[in-house]
Amino acid sequence: MNKYLDKTIIELNQLLKEKKITPLDLVLEAFARIEKEHELNAFITLNKEEALKEAKKLETMEVDNLLFGLPIAIKDNILTKNLRTTCASHMLDNFIPIYDATVVEKIKEKHMIIIGKTNMDEFAMGSSSRTSYFGAPRNPWNKQKIAGGSSGGSATTVAARLLPLALGSDTGGSIRQPASYCGIVGMKPTYGRISRYGLVAFASSLDQIGPMTRNVYENALFLNSLVGKDEKDLTSSKKEREDFTRKIGQEIKGMKFAIPNYFMSDIVTEEIRDRIKEVIQLLEKKGATVDYIDIAYLENAVTLYQIIAMGEASSNLARFDGIRYGHSKENPKDIDDLYYGSREEGFGEEVKRRIMVGSYILSGDNAKKYYDKALSIRSDIRTSFLKAFEKYDLIIGPTTTTTAYDLTDPMDDPLKTFLDDVLVIPVNMAGLPGLNVPVAFSKDHMPIGLHIIGKPFDEATIYQLASFIEKELNLDLNPKGSDENE
Amino acid sequence: MSNYIPTIGIEVHVELKTRSKIFSNSKNGYGMGANTLTNVIDLGYPGTLPTVNEEVINIAIKAATVLHCKIRKMMNFDRKNYFYPDNSKNYQITQNRTPIGYDGYIEIDIDGKKKKIEIEEMHIEEDTCKSAHRKDVTLLDFNRAGVPLIEIVTKPCISSGEEAKLYLEKLRETLLYADISDCKIEEGSMRCDANVSIRKEEKDPFGTKAEIKNIGSISNVKLSIEKEIIRQQKLYDNHETFKPQTRRFDSKLNDTVLMRVKETGNDYRYFPEPDIPYLYLTDEQIFQARKTIPMTPDERRELYDKRNMSEVNREKIIAHRELSDFLNKLVETNLDFQIASNLLLGDISSYLNKKNKTLKETKLTQEKFTDLVEKVIDRTLTSKNIKDLLTDILEKDQSISELIKEKNISNITDDSILKEIIHKVLENNEESIKDYLSGHDRALKYLMGQVMKETKGSADPLLASNLLKEELESKK
Numbered sequence: 001m002n003k004y005l006d007k008t009i010i011e012l013n014q015l016l017k018e019k020k021i022t023p024l025d026l027v028l029e030a031f032a033r034i035e036k037e038h039e040l041n042a043f044i045t046l047n048k049e050e051a052l053k054e055a056k057k058l059e060t061m062e063v064d065n066l067l068f069g070l071p072i073a074i075k076d077n078i079l080t081k082n083l084r085t086t087c088a089s090h091m092l093d094n095f096i097p098i099y100d101a102t103v104v105e106k107i108k109e110k111h112m113i114i115i116g117k118t119n120m121d122e123f124a125m126g127s128s129s130r131t132s133y134f135g136a137p138r139n140p141w142n143k144q145k146i147a148g149g150s151s152g153g154s155a156t157t158v159a160a161r162l163l164p165l166a167l168g169s170d171t172g173g174s175i176r177q178p179a180s181y182c183g184i185v186g187m188k189p190t191y192g193r194i195s196r197y198g199l200v201a202f203a204s205s206l207d208q209i210g211p212m213t214r215n216v217y218e219n220a221l222f223l224n225s226l227v228g229k230d231e232k233d234l235t236s237s238k239k240e241r242e243d244f245t246r247k248i249g250q251e252i253k254g255m256k257f258a259i260p261n262y263f264m265s266d267i268v269t270e271e272i273r274d275r276i277k278e279v280i281q282l283l284e285k286k287g288a289t290v291d292y293i294d295i296a297y298l299e300n301a302v303t304l305y306q307i308i309a310m311g312e313a314s315s316n317l318a319r320f321d322g323i324r325y326g327h328s329k330e331n332p333k334d335i336d337d338l339y340y341g342s343r344e345e346g347f348g349e350e351v352k353r354r355i356m357v358g359s360y361i362l363s364g365d366n367a368k369k370y371y372d373k374a375l376s377i378r379s380d381i382r383t384s385f386l387k388a389f390e391k392y393d394l395i396i397g398p399t400t401t402t403t404a405y406d407l408t409d410p411m412d413d414p415l416k417t418f419l420d421d422v423l424v425i426p427v428n429m430a431g432l433p434g435l436n437v438p439v440a441f442s443k444d445h446m447p448i449g450l451h452i453i454g455k456p457f458d459e460a461t462i463y464q465l466a467s468f469i470e471k472e473l474n475l476d477l478n479p480k481g482s483d484e485n486e
Numbered sequence: 487m488s489n490y491i492p493t494i495g496i497e498v499h500v501e502l503k504t505r506s507k508i509f510s511n512s513k514n515g516y517g518m519g520a521n522t523l524t525n526v527i528d529l530g531y532p533g534t535l536p537t538v539n540e541e542v543i544n545i546a547i548k549a550a551t552v553l554h555c556k557i558r559k560m561m562n563f564d565r566k567n568y569f570y571p572d573n574s575k576n577y578q579i580t581q582n583r584t585p586i587g588y589d590g591y592i593e594i595d596i597d598g599k600k601k602k603i604e605i606e607e608m609h610i611e612e613d614t615c616k617s618a619h620r621k622d623v624t625l626l627d628f629n630r631a632g633v634p635l636i637e638i639v640t641k642p643c644i645s646s647g648e649e650a651k652l653y654l655e656k657l658r659e660t661l662l663y664a665d666i667s668d669c670k671i672e673e674g675s676m677r678c679d680a681n682v683s684i685r686k687e688e689k690d691p692f693g694t695k696a697e698i699k700n701i702g703s704i705s706n707v708k709l710s711i712e713k714e715i716i717r718q719q720k721l722y723d724n725h726e727t728f729k730p731q732t733r734r735f736d737s738k739l740n741d742t743v744l745m746r747v748k749e750t751g752n753d754y755r756y757f758p759e760p761d762i763p764y765l766y767l768t769d770e771q772i773f774q775a776r777k778t779i780p781m782t783p784d785e786r787r788e789l790y791d792k793r794n795m796s797e798v799n800r801e802k803i804i805a806h807r808e809l810s811d812f813l814n815k816l817v818e819t820n821l822d823f824q825i826a827s828n829l830l831l832g833d834i835s836s837y838l839n840k841k842n843k844t845l846k847e848t849k850l851t852q853e854k855f856t857d858l859v860e861k862v863i864d865r866t867l868t869s870k871n872i873k874d875l876l877t878d879i880l881e882k883d884q885s886i887s888e889l890i891k892e893k894n895i896s897n898i899t900d901d902s903i904l905k906e907i908i909h910k911v912l913e914n915n916e917e918s919i920k921d922y923l924s925g926h927d928r929a930l931k932y933l934m935g936q937v938m939k940e941t942k943g944s945a946d947p948l949l950a951s952n953l954l955k956e957e958l959e960s961k962k
Contacts, residue, residue, distance in 0.1 A: 079533045092532070099526055101533060198533040204760035233535050234762055312760055315567050318576035319530045323626075335624075339569055362567070362755035371757050 002029050006161055006482070009066060009218050016063045023069030023113060024055040030071040030115050033162045041137045042147075042156040044076050045084045046116040054113050067110045067225055073157045073166040076117035077124055078209065079198040080104050083114065087200050088132035089122045091320050091327045091346030101198020102230045103167065103209050110225050115163055118153030122348045123317065124174055124202045126150055127420040128411070131350040136407060139182055140479040141446055145404040148178030148420075154212050155182040161478055165222055166212045171202050172305050173424025175210045176451060179436040180399035183447030183477050185219045185466065186212045190457045191431035192237035195230030201316040203309035204235075206428045214477065216437060216467040220244035223459065239457055247464035253287030255465070256392045262298040263397030263423055263451075272398045275440035275448050279396075282472060291392070296384040297377055301426040302418050304381075307361055307374040308429075314358025320346065353414060382430040385453075394465055395453040398423060399436045403446035423451060433459045437466040438477055447477070490684040490722065492715045493692055494644035496707075498657060499635050500667035501613065501675040502545050508612050508634035509536035509579060516673060520627040528615075528632045530574030535761050542634040543586075543765065545666055546610050547775035549636055550587030552664045552782055553605050553657075558584055559767045563610075563759040568752075571624060572614040574631055582756045585609035592660065593784070594652040603653045604641040611635050630674075636666075642681070642692065647711035654678060654704045659783050663807065671703055678707050682714045684722070693718070697732050698742055710735035714742045786810055793823035802831050808845050809835070815852055826859050833876050848880040857886040865946045871895055895944075904937075904945060904953055911936045912957060922958050930954070 004012065004026055015021045031048060051071070058069050074080060077087045079097040081104075086092045100108065107114065119137040121129050129152025130136040137152045139145040140160035147156040151168030155178035158166050168175040170188035179186025187210045194209045201207060211222040223244045230236045259280070264273055280290045297304075322328035322342025329341030347355070361370045388395060401422060411417065418425075427434035433456070436449040450469065454462040476482050504514050510527035527534045550557050564582035590605035615631035617624050638657065644650050658669045658676065669676040678701050683693040696714055701707045714733070721728055733742040781789070783804050790800040803810045809830045813823065838845065858879065861867040867875070867890070878889050911933060912919060921929035930951075937950050 085532075087532075095532075097533075099531075197535050200532045201761075232537065234537055235535075235760075311757060315565050315577050315755070315757070318567060318569065319532065319574065321569065321576055323571060324529055324574065325531070335571060359755065362757050363753055367755065367757055375758075 005029050005033065005071075005164060006478070008215075009070065009164060009221065012070065012164075013063065013066050013068070016069050022055070023058040024052070026069060026071050027051050027055040027113055027115070030163055033160075034115070037140075037160055037162060039138065039143065040140060040156050040160055040162075041135055042118055042153045042160070042162060043073070043116040044086055044088060044119050044132075044134050044153070047080075047083050047114050050083070051113050051115055058111055058113070061111070065110055065225075066221060067112050067165075070112050070165060071115045071163050072107060072112045073115055073118045073154055073163050074104065074107075075151050075154050075166070075168050076120055077169055077200045077202075078104060078167060079200070080114060080117065083117065085117060085200070086133070087123045088120045088129075088134055089347065089351070090133045091343075092325075093133065093327070095326055097198075099198065102195035102232060103226055104198060106226055106228075107167075112165070118151070118157055118166060120153055121150035121174075122351050123200065123313075124150040124169060124171055125313070125350050125354055127173070127177060127417050128405075128407075129153065129178070130407070130411060131348055133348060138407070139404050139446075141183065142404070142444075144406055144408075145446065146181065146407050146409075148181035148400075148404060150174040150178075151186075151212065152178050155179055155184060155186065158182070158184045158212050158214055159477075159479060161214070161480070164214060164218065167209060167226075168212045169199055169202075169207060169209050170424075170428065171206045171208075172309060172418075172428050173421035175212060176399050176424045176427075176434055176436040176449075177421055179212055180438070180447065180449030180451075181404035183438040183441075183449070183475075183479075184212055184214060185216050185435065185437055185470075186210065187219055187223060187435045187459065187462070188427065188433065189223065189227070189459055190237070190433045191428075192235050193239070193433070193457070193459070194226050195228070195233040195236045197230055197232040197236075201312075203312040204316060205312060206305075206309060208428070216463055216470050217245060217248055219435070220248060220459075220463045220467075237457070242460065244460050244463055247460045248467040250464050250468075251287075252283065252465060252468050255288045255394070257283060257288055257290045257465075258293045258388055258392040258395050259290060259397050260295045260298055260395065261292050262295070264292070267419075267422060268398050268401045269403075271442055272401070272403070272448050275442075276396075276398050276450065279439050279450055279469060282469070286468075286472075290396075293388055293392075295381070295388060295395075295426070297381045298426050300377065301381060301429050302422050304374045304378055304429060305421075305425045306357070306418065307370045308378065310354045310358035311361045311367075311371045312358070314355045314362065317347075317351070317355055322346070350414070378429050381426060382432075385426075385430045385432060386455075389455045393461055396465075397451050397453075399449035399451040400424075403442045403444075403448060427451075427453055432456060433462055435459075435462050435466055437470055438475060439469060439473060441475075490686060490693075490715070490719055491688060492645055492682065492684045492711075493642045494646075494650055494711060495642040495681040496640045496644060496650055496653060497679045497681070498638045498654070499613075499677045500638070500661055500669060502542060502634040502636065502667055503665065504539060504541045504545065504634055506539055506541075507632035508539050508542050508610070509632055511537075512632065514633050515629070516675070518629055520625070521629060523629040524631065528574065528628050530576075536579060536759075538762060538765070539634065542610060543767070544771070544775040544778075545634075546586050546608075546636055547767070547772055548664050548779050549638075549661065549666045550590065550608060551776050551779060552660050552666075553587060553590040553592060553608060553638065555587030555590030555605060555608055557767065557772060558586055558588065559772075560584070560764060561586055561767070562764045563762045564756045565759050567755040570614070571626060572617045572631075574615065574628065578612060578614065579759055579762070580611035580637075581609035582754075583758070592653060592656050594649065594656050596649055596652060601649070603649070604643050606639045606641045608636055608638045611637060642683075647708035647715075650680060650711055651704055651708035654707055656783075658704070659804070663781075663783050664779050678704070680707055680711055680714075682711055682718070684715055684718050693722075694728055695730050696728075696742070697730075699732055699734055699745065701735050702737065706735055706737060709740070710742055713740070717742065780811070781814060786814070789814075789817065790823060790827075795823045795827050799824065799827040799831060803827050806831075806835070812845055812852075812855075816856060819856060821856055821859055822863060825862055826855070829855075829859065829862070829872070833872055834880070837876055837880055849883055850880055854879065854886060861886055861890075865948065866890070867895070868943070868947060870943050901949070901953065904941075904950055905957075907940050907945070908937060908950070908954055908957055911940060919958065919961060923962060930958070933958075 154166035327346035
């Protein structure tokens with residue numbers, strides 16, 4: 001098999017420009033790799049026919065940008081016109097969208113080729129992708145382990161080198177946590193950076209689409225193509241486009257980083273804390289300062305998240321009623337039977353649990369008691385972060401409390417699964433950008449990630465530090481091992 | 487039956503006259519083919535997000551202004567969550583916590599006294615789709631889904647069906663005049679609900695409430711409230727109680743009918759709409775929106791009173807918006823508004839009605855009309871002349887003077903010529919003179935008719951009648 005897809009984007013672009021390879025070569029190799037690794041269960045739907053057609057069409061076109069002709073995976077909660085979009089749910093397992101998400105339009109404008117839709121937790125609700133109606137994706141570093149979630153399929157795809165690029169979405173860590181478990185780079189940009197139009201809403205005030213890639217530079221490059229004000233999304237930012245790679249390669253001497261004490265407390269395994277401390281030592285050796293600080297309400301972030309996310313989800317998922325699209329109960333007795341039956345049959349356990357809790361949270365006086373209060377403390381968390389950013393360039397810490405665990409670990413404690421995301425959720429609550437970069441491996445050779453959090457709209461500085469660390473550590477992040485000679 | 491004090495509150499929904507819908511760019515229209523004015527947003531398609539139509543905000547500012555409401559400058563939208571097939575997202579985007587307008591009023595005249603009907607709040611929201619129930623199925627037409635509405639809620643300060651009727655008439659007139667809605671109850675662009683309860687004395691707590699939904703006309707609002715009050719009185723007199731309920735007015739039965747009992751308070755799980763950021767209205771935006779409000783009906787009343795228009799004419803002119811607007815363009819001139827309104831409401835209105843035309847479709851300009859009024863005042867034209875000339879005035883480009891010339895209209899305005907004719911008539915009608923002198927007014931009319939006949943209608947009637955009276959009095 002050709003190994004073009006192990007090459008960097010810059011190398012591939014050069015080969016495409018020189019006509020040494022064609023987009024079709026890349027697409028064929030991508031499908032071959034996916035086929036060979038099908039037990040990873042990374043994809044829900046493949047777009048083979050259309051992808052081949054598109055690749056052939058591109059052969060006659062000029063290579064006009066760095067991402068031209070590259071194969072890409074899209075998380076299955078982002079709408080793709082004429083390509084099934086299931087949200088990993090029985091509710092939508094026959095749903096063919098009639099429009100493209102704004103972010104998909106941008107991908108098509110850059111002539112990237114959509115290879116397929118990746119596996120995920122049902123409606124992005126979960127942290128191990130095991131709530132998928134289509135079964136869980138597997139971690140390429142150890143197929144008995146979870147890929148994380150909810151963007152587990154996208155993380156697996158990139159980690160296993162099936163494709164160089166994937167889109168994920170992150171409501172409470174769903175890009176960064178699986179990126180950490182799978183040893184890839186995953187960015188959740190600032191809330192509003194990327195249009196949410198066409199992303200099936202889970203929790204509207206927290207959802208954000210983001211890039212998942214093999215390395216830092218390609219992540220920044222990919223992000224360049226995804227951002228921009230969208231008239232269709234009032235919550236999207238009006239910021240001008242910028243080059244997110246511009247600070248990559250700059251020294252970090254004199255920069256100031258902070259670590260919240262909570263992020264290095266005993267909620268995190270000793271092994272991970274040790275590896276993060278080694279990173280800190282490296283940073284200090286290179287002339288940066290790293291201080292331990294306190295950020296208010298971090299320990300409450302998960303509780304607040306549950307209130308806000310489930311409240312919003314209970315409303316966002318109300319539209320799936322069996323009338324206009326999606327699963328519909330056959331021969332319902334009346335309208336109530338149609339509602340109850342379609343939702344009973346169409347949604348999985350976790351989704352139902354969250355809808356019920358969310359409905360309770362917004363019910364009667366509870367809205368004031370829980371939801372309003374959560375919103376108010378949430379703004380306190382943001383204020384606390386912003387205060388820290390008056391003194392520090394970036395905030396760092398581990399991305400996860402453990403490495404990826406076994407697929408067979410029990411799922412019956414709904415509260416425990418949220419604790420997988422305890423370190424990543426505060427970033428969504430504050431609307432900040434956050435990124436995972438792999439920094440080490442555990443004794444059983446599972447990836448460990450560093451979480452880098454930036455000021456609002458300061459993704460460029462995050463990439464600066466992430467790229468610096470990546471270069472210093474020079475880890476081999478291919479689960480099969482890189483073969484430099486091939 | 488004992489006496490009770492009724493307490494009534496009215497909720498009105500009106501559809502706004504915007505080009506597009508409130509949260510999508512679908513066209514806002516009525517009477518089109520089912521589901522032709524819809525897009526993925528109106529259908530609540532997954533992944534879609536609302537945008538806010540600026541036109542809606544500006545119209546709502548105007549509405550708040552003409553209803554004398556305070557305007558909330560920082561506001562947001564909320565989600566009202568409930569499952570119903572006409573509700574595509576199974577939540578409605580509305581304003582629950584921060585209605586754009588609050589603490590307003592509408593003033594009505596009741597039994598010769600003025601009363602302020604207080605408006606608790608008015609807010610912006612989206613309309614639902616229209617459902618049509620057939621034998622086995624329900625059909626959904628999403629053309630109406632997302633049409634902008636404002637809901638206007640009064641305080642429970644209305645005390646009779648008559649007051650409710652006067653309030654709604656005044657509200658409708660006010661909204662029409664401010665170009666907010668076409669307020670067509672029959673097309674559903676204005677919908678009225680009435681909350682009715684009764685109690686024995688002012689100091690008693692409010693009685694159990696019945697809500698009469700979607701009443702089909704303003705007169706039926708009055709009627710249904712009166713019937714509902716009687717129904718509740720009978721129950722209380724028989725020591726019966728009833729649960730809070732929703733009723734409708736059946737115009738065939740001429741009474742309200744139970745729809746459903748409200749078991750518990752509805753739980754709509756309101757929370758702030760996260761897809762729409764807070765809106766901040768600037769003073770400039772409010773100023774600009776207000777600038778587009780035409781003169782209100784009450785302002786027009788004040789103006790017409792000042793210009794000595796009779797009350798009858800005043801109300802008729804205000805009821806005919808185009809005539810009022812036409813007249814108001816002449817407010818800077820010293821036009822006689824009473825004579826002007828006589829002309830507009832008389833021959834001109836009959837012409838418009840007969841031809842089914844609007845004033846705009848005629849050739850009547852402001853200059854021509856002013857000229858016409860002047861020619862009436864200086865008696866160049868008699869009412870008969872006007873009847874003869876009107877079609878030409880309204881259909882031809884020529885000026886009034888040109889038309890007078892063309893039609894060869896010249897009235898006898900010379901005293902001596904008229905006197906001669908009067909003498910002749912009196913000589914030939916000795917009997918009538920006798921009748922007049924013995925107190926029969928009819929004789930004057932007869933003689934006047936003879937004068938007009940003799941002059942072929944060209945005598946100035948006022949002048950002729952004065953001269954005739956003079957002559958007759960001299961014979962006493």
